[in-house]
Amino acid sequence: MSEVISKASAAKQAATVLNRLTAQEKNEGLLLMADALIAEQDRILKANEEDLARGRDNGTSPSLLDRLRLTPARLQDIADAVKMIVGLPDPVGDLLESIERPNGLKIEKRRVPIGVIGIIYEARPNVTVDAATLCLKSGNSVVLRGGSAALSSNRSIISVLREALSRSAIPADSLQLIEDSGRGSVDEMLKLNGLLDVIIPRGGASLIQNVVQNATVPVIETGAGVCHTYVENTADYAMAEAISLNAKAQRPSVCNSMETLLLQESFARAHLAKLSETFREAKVELKGCDIVRELVAWANPATEQDFATEYNDYILNVKVVKDLDEALSHIARFGTKHSECIVTEDAINAERFLQEIDAAAVYHNASTRFTDGFEFGFGAEIGISTQKLHARGPMGLPALTSTKYRVVGTGQIRS
Template identity: 75%
Template sequence: MSEVITKARAARETTTALNNLTTAQKNEALLLIADALIAAQERLLAANEEDIVRGREQGTSESMLDRLKLTPERLQGIAQGVREVVELPDPVGETLHRFERPNGLHIEQRRVPLGVIGMIYESRPNVTVDAASLCLKTGNAVVLRGGSAALSSNRAIIAVMREALSRSDLPEDALQLIEDSDRKSVDEMLKLNGLLDVIIPRGGASLIRNVVQNATVPVIETGAGICHTYADESADYAMLAAIALNAKVQRPSVCNSMETLLLHESFAAKHLAALADKFIQSGVALKGCEASRQIVPTIELATEEDFATEYNDYILNLKIVKDVDEALAHIRKYGTQHSECIVTENAENADRFLQEVDAAAVYHNASTRFTDGFEFGFGAEIGISTQKLHARGPMGLPALTSTKYRVVGTGQIRA
């Protein structure tokens, strides 16, 4: 029997016990995990260094290594994220609707766990902790399959977390890590109907596309992020510069970072040269349309492929547009329904942008980097859904539940 099936079955066998746990029991287990992660800092950083060294030897980019790297500060943040999940309301058991039918039936709709969640993701080891803590808080078992780049880190993290669970009322088999780095293990998870209730992919476009196209298990799609910021004609230059630099430079390797900056032609004429200097000084390689290259001749010409690329790196496309209509058309063509921003002092254009842009999060005068479970007050997040069924945007605790109708009668039968 394969590792995938063995561990998925072990996770499935814990679901009854998970359903019977109280919020206090789940929270106690999570607090043990948070403390254990800090206590095991030396062990976890040593394992992470193995991944960093291996990544450098394989030529991994510095931006991707940054996604992979753990530091004492990041570990503190990860543990704090677990503690914040403890403080969040437990959605399981929440009554969403309660009503009585004319025939006397009492009907309640309550939140219940999804069951066993399969999580397929890439190189960020913090996702291992985020996903596990959210799933366990909502009474779900979870089977994690991280990328090979973070295998040493993930092994150590899961070992520490399972050790903590062994001292709690929460079964440690509710938390599983697939260590087989062969792609066949992913393909096997996609077909585990009956053992996995849902699969959540989190990573690059090719990973997500493979899962969506090949899974028979239901999928919650967390999409790639080709995010745009549009500087409207009336945009305040200082505000736009701060927002755009933050959206690109603060952490370029994540899905809510900006990949294309759209500029109204009159704004570009006044400010693009100075703005380009700011990006170049921040280490950003610029690519631009023909109009932008007339203002900044040193930048590379952007292609159709560039505008359709999620760089996750210090690379930015520039595109000059004549008005908000052209900006909206560009976003419709190249956007991935993730996060989009308009910077403007024109209330009519702002309202139109917020209304017409089809994305999980749409911003007026704020960085797209805020599309994040922590920033939205959800605690940790399991991903940012760009689809429209079940959940959309940063997925916190309620997104990891389904509902059940409880119907109580006094002997009614249907005529």
């Protein structure tokens, strides 16, 4: 029996136990997990350093190394996020609808766990804890398959968390890590109907598309983030500068960072020279259209491929557009339905942007960096869903449940 089948089978068996635990029992297990992350931080950080050293030897970019890096402060933040999730309402059992039929049947629609969730993700070890916590809190077993870049970190984290769970009512087998980093383990998970109830991919476009196109297990698609900020002529310069700089440079390695800045022409001609210096001070490389390169001598040319690229790095496309219609057209062509922003003082254009943009999150005068489960008050998120069925946007606890109809009668039969 393969590692994938063995661990998924164990997770499925554990799910039947997890399904009947109370909210208090689950919370007690999660608190033990949070405490263990801090108590065993030396062990985790040592494993993380192995991944970082391997990444440096392999020429991994600084931005990707940042995604991979754990520190005592980051581990504390991760543990605090676990405790925040503990404090959130448990969605399992929530009554969503109550119906009483003329024949006396009483029908209730309630939230229930999905069952066993498979998560396929790349180099961020914090995702390991976020996914484990959210799945267990919502009553689901989880089978994690992280990227090879974070394998040592993930092994250590899962070992620590499973040891903590062994002292709780939550079965340790409800948390599984696939350690085989070969492509075959992913391919096997995608076809694991009957053991996995859903797969959620988190990572770059190639990973997500491989899962979406090849899985027979149902998939919740979390999209790549080619996010835009469109600045109109009416925008306040100081606001536009702060929002665009934050959206690009605050943490460029994440999916809600801006990849393309669209500027209405009058704003660009008045302000781009100054704005470009702000980006240069932040060590952001600019790639631009012809007008941008006319206004900023050091900008490199932007190609069609650039506008479709999620850099996750200190690189920004800048394009000058005529008006809102051209901005909407550009976003419709190159956007990934993740997060889009307009900076404007024109309320009518702002409302049109918010209404017409097809994305999981749309912003008026605020940075796209807020598309995040923590910032939305969900504690943490399992991913940012860019599809339209089951869940969309940051996926917190309710998005990890399904529903069940409970029907109670007094002997009714259908004629």
